[in-house]
């Protein structure tokens with residue numbers, strides 16, 4: 001029998017960006033809140049302290065801060081005809097664990113999606129006609145518009161503390177920013193980061209090619225900053241150990257630097273670590289949750305009763321918990337019925353390295369979100385009929401980690417070992433720069449998540465199964481952008497190049513991004529979405545599931561700006577509407 | 587590197603340790619201080635003698651001593667691999683190891699073997715040596731450099747059939763571990779004297795470059811530091 005804890009107003013599963021910001025909002029409304037985090041506690045000191053953190057092998061190669069597949073993983077297959085195999089060793093995506101979640105070891109690119117991307121189905125229907133969408137491409141609107149979310153993007157950017165330059169301030173196009181972005185109500189909280197030489201060269205080439213380059217919005221502080229919670233950031237020192245590491249310098253925005261110490265001061269907040277939530281428990285009628293059952297550090301089961309359950313466990317885990325707990329009907333790709341698991345999508349990424357014998361780039365001088373981008377080929381700027389694919393993306397320079405084990409680009413044709421390899425690492429290290437692509441990924445009828453029939457986790461629960469592969473639409477898109485990057489090589493007079501763009505089946509070994517999305521998507525129709533426009537389960541009204549699981553398809557930008565805005569949007573609905581009268585909000 | 591390094595490598599591979607020769611010139615200060623830190627003095631904690639001979643010989647071909655830059659032996663890469671296999675990595679303690687296993691799965695699905703890295707080395711090395719004896723009449727370590735390279739190439743492309751583990755999987759792991767040992771912080775036993783970092787111009791654990799951001803096309807002037815406080 002599970003031990004039972006004292007009942008609380010709200011239990012939050014996971015203490016990353018979503019969990020910590022939601023906890024601030026709910027404790028501010030006077031609720032007693034308990035957060036349960038499966039991983040260990042993590043604080044800037046001692047966890048991220050110098051010099052121990054400057055260890056590529058431990059953090060960037062062995063993934064010390066990330067989810068251990070031994071404890072929790074997924075199975076993957078390319079199509080419904082295959083037997084899915086466990087993702088035994090991390091590769092293509094790196095889910096977080098521990099206090100701060102992936103928000104501790106992310107890069108800090110903090111974007112907003114295009115307005116068009118939030119109402120993609122409507123936009124395509126209006127602009128190109130519904131017929132342009134292939135039959136098996138299940139594009140949907142998010143059910144919430146950019147204008148509604150703008151105040152929440154704005155507030156999340158102020159909580160996070162972003163360095164950037166507005167391109168569209170209340171409709172006025174601003175020099176130096178992204179002219180294609182949707183209107184924003186205020187400037188970024190901090191001016192842009194100073195740029196490394198690769199970015200200077202990239203921006204010049206972009207202008208020559210007719211693009212409009214701008215500094216990427218960076219949650220790496222460019223100066224001193226105090227956020228609305230009273231948390232302080234100091235300027236980034238370009239330590240070069242950012243992505244996959246915790247920040248040693250209180251400069252990278254994370255739950256640790258932006259939220260948690262403020263949260264820990266609240267008397268009505270408590271958190272428990274090494275507490276893995278196994279299941280959300282439902283009342284006999286299945287219409288409400290009574291709390292969650294978790295395994296504590298000793299593996300003992302504990303029931304935590306609560307009036308409100310917030311799933312803040314990251315996209316994959318939110319979907320997993322919903323399937324395990326029977327929150328909403330599971331999706332069946334054969335019939336299209338059921339919504340939980342529907343519309344899993346990823347991010348189409350790629351990279352081109354350009355080599356210049358005579359330029360010293362000092363690639364170890366890097367910040368997580370350093371670089372210059374252009375959005376002239378954003379989804380909102382693309383003619384799908386002409387291009388032959390539905391999608392768009394941004395390309396940018398990126399000097400974030402010149403660490404030689406996992407990031408030492410070499411020109412195509414270089415031997416992988418032997419004297420030729422050794423000569424090449426000596427010649428080319430420090431003499432290359434990267435152009436990276438991030439682009440959209442459309443959803444498909446049989447790209448989805450469900451429970452694996454064979455493989456189990458250490459608690460005996462079925463693993464989450466991912467059925468996913470690249471489709472012709474996305475592969476065509478990748479080649480389109482690969483060619484654009486090659487134009488930069490020619491424009492800049494590179495001596496040599498190398499590149500990685502998916503050109504066949506999904507390769508689970510190569511890191512591409514941790515931007516896994518969908519599976520418990522938001523919407524305004526319960527037949528085709530698992531949660532409503534307030535991130536509330538259609539079926540169990542006191543369960544909310546904010547996270548990238550809500551995205552019906554993936555937009556081209558990194559997800560966390562949207563995830564944060566949706567968290568604040570859901571928190572407002574809970575505080576101002578739900579608490580006074582708990583019920584389905586739609 | 588100088589000819590000295592090549593002489594030293596021959597000594598190492600032939601198992602003739604000579605501290606007197608190693609103390610001669612050409613060593614970085616950090617290395618000279620670490621007198622006992624040599625492969626000759628090192629007692630493997632995981633590998634047995636035959637495995638150690640293979641790993642010494644194989645890593646020496648994967649990152650050879652000749653030409654510019656240190657080789658795998660000068661940087662003590664075999665020591666790194668030995669310690670990794672004795673630790674969490676060798677035990678696959680972070681990886682999902684539950685069956686059923688499908689070793690014939692497409693490589694796109696990543697690691698699918700039933701054995702841990704430590705077990706894979708233990709199984710694969712005698713199988714590689716057996717292959718070498720059948721084909722060349724000697725174990726791997728006793729082959730000429732050209733024959734060693736041919737065997738490594740055949741492992742890489744899967745042309746050798748290793749029976750228990752796919753040759754290409756073993757090769758990929760060996761190569762990855764070799765490069766890790768070359769470039770990882772010296773605390774893990776390889777990258778001795780931070781020679782690999784010095785060679786390519788990576789400043790190691792310095793991790794503070796604010797004033798270098800705007801310096802365009804200017805080589806960074808300082809050598810590396812390690813987590814343990816070594817300087818080179």
Ligand SMILES: Cc1cc2nc3c(=O)[nH]c(=O)nc-3n(C[C@H](O)[C@H](O)[C@H](O)COP(=O)(O)OP(=O)(O)OC[C@H]3O[C@@H](n4cnc5c(N)ncnc54)[C@H](O)[C@@H]3O)c2cc1C
Pocket residue numbers: 013014015016017018019036037038039094095096097098099100101102103105106107108109110111243244275276277278312313314315317369514515546547548558559560561563
């Ligand atoms: C290397 C890397 C770089 C990235 N860079 C960027 C970037 O530049 N820009 C961007 O927008 N995004 C980036 N991301 C993605 C970004 O980190 C995530 O979008 C963001 O952290 C999601 O926040 P979250 O709160 O939903 O999930 P998380 O941060 O993952 O937090 C979820 C927490 O829930 C816990 N949890 C899970 N299951 C359970 C359970 N059953 N019981 C208890 N606790 C549980 C986890 O341990 C975790 O701590 C990056 C990710 C990675 C890995």
Ligand code: SF4
Pocket residue numbers: 219220221236237238239240241242243245246247248249250251252253366367368
């Ligand atoms: S690059 Fe800057 S923000 Fe990133 S970890 Fe280093 S100091 Fe922190």
